[in-house]
Amino acid sequence: MNGTYLLQQLVNGLAIGSLYALLAVGLSMVYGILRLINFAHGELMMVAAMASATFLAGLRVWPPLLLVGGMLLGGVLGVVVERVAYSRLRQASEVNLLVTSLAVSTFLATGALMLWSGQPRRFERVEVLSRLYEVGGVFVRGADIAILAMAVVSMALLTWLTSRTRLGVAMRAVAEDLRVAYLMGIDPSRPILLAFFLGSMLAGAAGVLWGWKFGQVAPTMGFVPMLKAFVAAVIGGIGSIPGAFLGGIVLGLAEVFFVGLLPATYSGYRDVFVFALLFLMLLVRPTGILGVSLARKA
Amino acid sequence: MTTAPRTPVLQVAGLHVSYGGVRALRGVDLEVLEGETAVVLGANGAGKTTLLSAISNLVRPEAGTIRLWGRDTRNMPPHEVAALGVAHVPEGRGVFAGLTVRENLMMGAYRVPASERRALEAQVTELFPRLKERWGWRAGNLSGGEQQMLAIARALVARPRLLVLDEPSMGLAPLLARETFRAIEQIKRTGVTVLLVEQNARLALQVADRAWVLAGGVVEASGTAEEVARLGSVRRAYLGVA
Amino acid sequence: MTRERLDTVLYWLLAAGAIAVALWAQAGWNNYAVRLLTYSGLYVILVVSLNIVNGFVGIFSLGHIGFMAVGAYVSALATYPLARRPATFPTLPEWFQSLALPYPVALLLGGAAAALVAAVIGFPLLRLRGHYLALGSLALLVIVEQLAVNLHPVTRGSRGLAGIPMLTTPLWVWAVAVVVVYVAARIKSSGFGLLLGAIRLDDVAAAASGVRLTRYKMSAFVVSAFFAGVAGGLWAHLVGVIAPSVFSYDLTFRVIVMLIIGGLGSITGSVVGALGLFLLPEAFTYLEGAGTHGLSQLLLAVVLVLVMIFRPNGLLGRRELSLARARDGAGPGGRLGARTTGADRPNPDDA
Numbered sequence: 001m002n003g004t005y006l007l008q009q010l011v012n013g014l015a016i017g018s019l020y021a022l023l024a025v026g027l028s029m030v031y032g033i034l035r036l037i038n039f040a041h042g043e044l045m046m047v048a049a050m051a052s053a054t055f056l057a058g059l060r061v062w063p064p065l066l067l068v069g070g071m072l073l074g075g076v077l078g079v080v081v082e083r084v085a086y087s088r089l090r091q092a093s094e095v096n097l098l099v100t101s102l103a104v105s106t107f108l109a110t111g112a113l114m115l116w117s118g119q120p121r122r123f124e125r126v127e128v129l130s131r132l133y134e135v136g137g138v139f140v141r142g143a144d145i146a147i148l149a150m151a152v153v154s155m156a157l158l159t160w161l162t163s164r165t166r167l168g169v170a171m172r173a174v175a176e177d178l179r180v181a182y183l184m185g186i187d188p189s190r191p192i193l194l195a196f197f198l199g200s201m202l203a204g205a206a207g208v209l210w211g212w213k214f215g216q217v218a219p220t221m222g223f224v225p226m227l228k229a230f231v232a233a234v235i236g237g238i239g240s241i242p243g244a245f246l247g248g249i250v251l252g253l254a255e256v257f258f259v260g261l262l263p264a265t266y267s268g269y270r271d272v273f274v275f276a277l278l279f280l281m282l283l284v285r286p287t288g289i290l291g292v293s294l295a296r297k298a
Numbered sequence: 299m300t301t302a303p304r305t306p307v308l309q310v311a312g313l314h315v316s317y318g319g320v321r322a323l324r325g326v327d328l329e330v331l332e333g334e335t336a337v338v339l340g341a342n343g344a345g346k347t348t349l350l351s352a353i354s355n356l357v358r359p360e361a362g363t364i365r366l367w368g369r370d371t372r373n374m375p376p377h378e379v380a381a382l383g384v385a386h387v388p389e390g391r392g393v394f395a396g397l398t399v400r401e402n403l404m405m406g407a408y409r410v411p412a413s414e415r416r417a418l419e420a421q422v423t424e425l426f427p428r429l430k431e432r433w434g435w436r437a438g439n440l441s442g443g444e445q446q447m448l449a450i451a452r453a454l455v456a457r458p459r460l461l462v463l464d465e466p467s468m469g470l471a472p473l474l475a476r477e478t479f480r481a482i483e484q485i486k487r488t489g490v491t492v493l494l495v496e497q498n499a500r501l502a503l504q505v506a507d508r509a510w511v512l513a514g515g516v517v518e519a520s521g522t523a524e525e526v527a528r529l530g531s532v533r534r535a536y537l538g539v540a
Numbered sequence: 541m542t543r544e545r546l547d548t549v550l551y552w553l554l555a556a557g558a559i560a561v562a563l564w565a566q567a568g569w570n571n572y573a574v575r576l577l578t579y580s581g582l583y584v585i586l587v588v589s590l591n592i593v594n595g596f597v598g599i600f601s602l603g604h605i606g607f608m609a610v611g612a613y614v615s616a617l618a619t620y621p622l623a624r625r626p627a628t629f630p631t632l633p634e635w636f637q638s639l640a641l642p643y644p645v646a647l648l649l650g651g652a653a654a655a656l657v658a659a660v661i662g663f664p665l666l667r668l669r670g671h672y673l674a675l676g677s678l679a680l681l682v683i684v685e686q687l688a689v690n691l692h693p694v695t696r697g698s699r700g701l702a703g704i705p706m707l708t709t710p711l712w713v714w715a716v717a718v719v720v721v722y723v724a725a726r727i728k729s730s731g732f733g734l735l736l737g738a739i740r741l742d743d744v745a746a747a748a749s750g751v752r753l754t755r756y757k758m759s760a761f762v763v764s765a766f767f768a769g770v771a772g773g774l775w776a777h778l779v780g781v782i783a784p785s786v787f788s789y790d791l792t793f794r795v796i797v798m799l800i801i802g803g804l805g806s807i808t809g810s811v812v813g814a815l816g817l818f819l820l821p822e823a824f825t826y827l828e829g830a831g832t833h834g835l836s837q838l839l840l841a842v843v844l845v846l847v848m849i850f851r852p853n854g855l856l857g858r859r860e861l862s863l864a865r866a867r868d869g870a871g872p873g874g875r876l877g878a879r880t881t882g883a884d885r886p887n888p889d890d891a
Binding site: 031035036037039085088089092093094095096097098099100101102103104106107110111113114223224227230231234238268269271272275276278279280282283286 | 594598600602661663664665667668670671672674675676678679680682683686687689690789790793796797800804834835837838840841842844845848849852
Binding site for chain 2: 163170
């Protein structure tokens with residue numbers, strides 16, 4: 001086990017961690033503002049990935065454009081879901097919101113299965129993305145660089161948006177204290193829509209990036225990543241956006257190091273490890289690394 | 299000399315509000331005229347906060363009407379009530395702790411056209427220079443007095459026609475409480491209508507034009523501030539006179 | 541006869557009726573009908589046992605099928621034909637190769653194993669609340685699945701375990717179903733049930749009043765898991781084959797739909813929901829032909845959302861089928877429980 005190997009694992013971990021981070025941030029944004037875990041979040045990622053694979057990737061579209069396309073698809077689908085299902089349940093109990101969220105997730109997943117069949121589909125990538133680049137003995141795939149870049153750029157943009165624009169700050173205000181936000185004359189439905197749109201866009205981005213990284217996508221791909229995004233959010237701190245991002249990175253690194261440092265026979269237990277981490281975190285530090293109090297005023 | 303009759307800004311009639319099965323307000327009648335400062339006195343649990351919540355439509359009344367500038371606000375969502383020109387500073391200040399001073403003020407000015415925002419912000423920070431010093435601070439890290447200033451500043455930046463204050467002196471040391479009421483006096487002089495709810499009757503009656511006493515969910519007494527201050531019951535209950 | 545006595549009589553009548561039907565089915569019905577009867581009983585067990593946690597305590601767990609899987613595998617191993625063991629499980633130790641257990645013992649063992657897993661996983665899991673707990677419990681599903689796939693020497697991996705003796709009959713299933721309903725009803729109308737209801741309504745207040753939250757939540761969780769494990773054992777010995785893919789999110793969703801539409805907190809609702817939402821899609825498939833599984837699941841999802849919007853408490857809410865209708869108890873089944881379900885009362889704090 002030498003330095004190069006460790007460095008390789010580090011790079012791999014950062015790449016997959018950035019994917020988880022994007023998903024986790026999106027999930028946390030919606031949860032923060034609606035106290036709702038959008039179970040369909042993983043499905044949004046999946047639909048963006050499948051649709052891109054089916055319709056766009058083969059057209060050799062310029063990659064950034066493809067990414068934007070996937071993001072828009074994710075964002076729009078997320079907004080549709082919010083308008084059709086969640087918006088009618090603003091006053092509903094926690095259980096009912098949860099159940100609806102599950103139903104939407106099932107609907108999308110089953111629909112995708114019926115539309116595309118369960119077989120994994122190849123995700124066409126431009127050569128730049130699939131190629132392995134070498135830097136000092138460490139190999140990085142083009143897609144990984146794209147993922148890292150996207151993670152950094154989106155967090156920067158998101159931070160700017162939520163502290164410098166009226167609607168972005170309103171998003172945080174509504175998430176923190178809905179009653180007081182009302183008193184400012186803020187109509188929460190627009191910040192909520194924005195949160196949904198942005199969060200779902202991130203899921204869409206994650207879908208396309210996933211396709212670039214792994215070269216294939218399937219209608220069942222959304223389920224486990226969503227759970228991992230959740231674990232990331234718990235690790236980083238429930239209620240904190242930077243926490244979700246950090247949690248994603250930490251989770252990616254932990255996962256890769258688990259598989260990389262233990263004998264190969266254990267690699268099948270990768271997901272068990274991830275969820276064991278979840279339960280460990282809950283026992284030891286339930287508020288997460290950057291934990292914010294669970295109590296919310298509203 | 300006769301003065302033109304002042305228009306009512308707020309008219310509450312026969313208000314009944316329940317809170318989790320308990321009748322908090324049982325038929326409250328109240329009126330606030332333009333330009334005046336009205337105070338609602340009452341002990342804990344008298345229903346003062348419920349009254350203000352009902353006015354802002356955060357709670358739905360079971361019966362009764364609330365009119366703001368003559369308009370029946372019953373079916374308005376709370377943000378629309380605020381948009382009519384009501385700035386409500388809730389109990390405990392209600393600053394957005396995770397947002398900075400700057401961002402809090404930005405939210406206060408949510409409904410204000412962009413062209414006027416800068417000027418209003420400047421005006422308001424002149425009134426509370428301490429906030430300028432704390433511009434980038436998280437509101438949650440401010441002291442109690444600073445949060446109070448921020449809450450009021452945030453309300454003023456909305457250019458309200460009616461300023462509603464829920465227990466502004468609560469949790470503040472006496473010195474800070476007096477400072478707060480001095481600020482309220484200054485605001486009063488700009489012509490803004492003020493409705494405030496208070497337990498500290500002495501401070502409140504000094505600044506108010508009219509007073510209402512709320513006890514057990516109904517208005518027990520009302521009149522000008524001087525009249526109410528002279529009432530035996532008020533003196534005993536709120537002014538610490540035997 | 542008092543009105544409550546009437547209810548007890550009603551229950552025993554229905555229970556006897558179920559057993560009678562099961563016996564009759566075993567005697568003379570055709571295979572398809574027998575299968576329908578058996579599966580519907582299994583769903584009743586699953587849904588009613590889930591209600592104990594999700595409905596009574598208000599803890600929305602999605603890991604129920606994970607417990608079912610544990611029970612299935614454990615009981616299958618316990619009854620696996622001795623003659624075939626060396627070939628199927630070559631690496632397992634001597635004591636296993638010669639130990640075959642009777643069916644009822646195997647079922648109990650499966651239930652116990654599931655209960656044990658619940659006890660262990662409950663510690664970290666029950667610290668979560670609301671949506672976070674639901675997601676955490678879903679993780680259980682994935683964990684169990686991955687373990688089943690990877691512990692090849694014990695579970696035969698993703699191909700699954702075949703050759704399980706088909707010992708399940710309608711009588712077995714419905715006998716257990718009767719027991720589950722009885723246990724659930726006893727819990728609901730007891731002091732224990734009252735405490736669970738208090739936790740559901742306001743766990744902060746309950747804790748402040750001295751209710752030992754962890755202990756009670758855990759008890760309900762473990763009891764519920766026990767029955768899921770038994771159901772798993774029954775399932776394994778009905779189909780004769782189990783594989784990790786059986787204990788999937790799809791099955792979870794199905795059970796959840798039955799629970800919600802029947803009415804969270806209502807045992808009668810669970811029975812009705814389980815029967816109705818099993819038999820209706822079956823009829824649909826029967827009429828439309830095969831290959832409609834996806835479509836029926838799509839429809840279920842849509843129906844569920846519509847129910848959430850228009851009838852948030854499900855068919856029965858928290859009420860039970862009862863002859864003593866004016867049962868104004870303070871338990872989860874009585875008025876206190878009925879008051880704050882679903883979305884029927886917007887919180888006055890919300891605009």
